[in-house]
Amino acid sequence: MSTSSGAHGGSVTMRDVAKAAGVSVATVSHVVNDKAGARIGEDTRLRVQEAVAALGYRPNALAKTLSQGTSRFIGLVTDQVATTPFAGQIIHGAQDEAWKHGYVLLVANTDGNEAVEGDAIAMMLEHQVHGILYSTWYHREIAVPEALHQTDTVLVDCFASESGLPSVVPDEVQGGRTATQELLAAGHRRIAFINTTTPSPAQSGRLAGYRSALEEAGIAFDEALVVPASPEQEGGYDATAAILASGATAVFCHNDRVAMGLYDGLRDQGLRIPDDIAVIGFDNQEVIAAHLRPPLSTVALPHYELGATGVRVLLGMESAPTSGPLLIACPSIRRESV
Amino acid sequence: MSTSSGAHGGSVTMRDVAKAAGVSVATVSHVVNDKAGARIGEDTRLRVQEAVAALGYRPNALAKTLSQGTSRFIGLVTDQVATTPFAGQIIHGAQDEAWKHGYVLLVANTDGNEAVEGDAIAMMLEHQVHGILYSTWYHREIAVPEALHQTDTVLVDCFASESGLPSVVPDEVQGGRTATQELLAAGHRRIAFINTTTPSPAQSGRLAGYRSALEEAGIAFDEALVVPASPEQEGGYDATAAILASGATAVFCHNDRVAMGLYDGLRDQGLRIPDDIAVIGFDNQEVIAAHLRPPLSTVALPHYELGATGVRVLLGMESAPTSGPLLIACPSIRRESV
């Protein structure tokens, strides 16, 4: 508190440190950045470090960026990711990975509004982002915003076949297969699948996975076992009758919410899970899955990994196949409903 | 695509525009920023604007910040907010509000790790943030990280009495009162309250609100009606017997998860909601509340508003009382369980 330096306002610059230590700014720069080939006398180094500490010097990252010409920002623009419950993990993963490599995340939520989206991208470009991660809150195909072509961009949890942009998405097929295999492993042979009525990579992918697991197990696919439902609690509840009628001993639900609805329906019929009928979900929406009675076994959507992998791809440390999206595995989460 | 300008790399600078338009950079700066007192000839202005468009010029926000000495960044450091389901709304609110005033949010999730926290704050300071919003994922008292004193900071969803730092938190008392009033308004007189066993502003605040609503309605407080429970589904489920024994016709649950558990318990007893017993929750955790059967009436935690108000306070457009935190109202969300 001796000098008026420390806190706010007239922040301490490198020049101040140089003056205090009786050296030049170049020298300060060298010791502050631990420059490789910079041979600095032990005494000078110490004097500088003391001055830095004494004055509470803090480098100005913006000035550094300007002179180096290369920024350490990575942009993340999302439609709803920041808002939707579990997908916030995309941000989390991206942030952790970015930090690990010395980058800082600039986040923008657009609420799916194109104008906002344009502004967000512009703002990021003006901040010299190294590149942009463009993500959606559920896996789907998108039309790439024009502005994105002005910088490196990688699509996260979405894709755009024609664009040629690298993309990172969950492996829905493997996920569907995994869910089904869990049921198979528990001894079930007649497995129903409550699929969503909404066309999407999840709808077709999970179904494909379900079929492939069945086939692998030598079980014939039975059209009657896949029952369509709206992808919510209501859908699951309403599907109860059809499930019961199908004679299935286990059911793979398109997502955890559907499973939650089915739980209610099954319960109304006096059926017990997993004794009378086994249930597995998809998404691993914590609030729901972990606390249903009994806790729901499910397959997780790898949001954190999606975000982290996205920045790795952006930074060129990993690359997406030219043929299509980079698929991230959906791991099985075992609880007590199977 | 004519010049090698447009996209990547050698991004177009103001000098390029100046040269193209046959004017000086100063002039370009003036027209680009629509400088107030800058009287520029109509023709010159047009020439510049054309050059800007033709070259795809984009101002370098970092350089601008450097020369102006004032940044447009606001930092948001959180412990888990980015990860936890509903609290992501804090980010959302902060971001929207920041943008509205021309600021950009720098987000950092610390996972509650102090070292990471220190790094995050340092990084923000190095990026010359205008100030920092420090938030937690649930309302509580905190010890303010030393580093925060180096810049303007406002606490969001947390407070530190001794610090003197402005703070914005949900009004737990009003929330508890509101929940109770909803039940009262539906004609109930014997209302139970399943409170959490964890000491916290929520625990004491909601209880105070419950009592005040009762008093206001001329109903004596009955100790036997408040049943303690762990603040989760399990707690709610386990509280069922006590609730039934209490003879209450309605119950106010400490949070939605507890209500979810209670739903299960009540159901096991063959009771119907709200016919046999009314239930109201707290938090408004969408995934749960909106989709329980019947949909759960609850009181919302104003996360979005918390974030938005936080930046308003930081920007000096609103101010917290010196006596304590700025209280944000928790609105009633009516669904079908009352």
Next chain:
DNA sequence: CTGAAAGCGCTAACAC
């Protein structure tokens, strides 16, 4: 009405 020039805080050759 427009341009020249200094300077924001820092880095990066290149001297000494």
Next chain:
DNA sequence: GTGTTAGCGCTTTCAG
């Protein structure tokens, strides 16, 4: 080993 000197892209007096 350490200091000098140009910039980085932009804003901002101050001349003309």
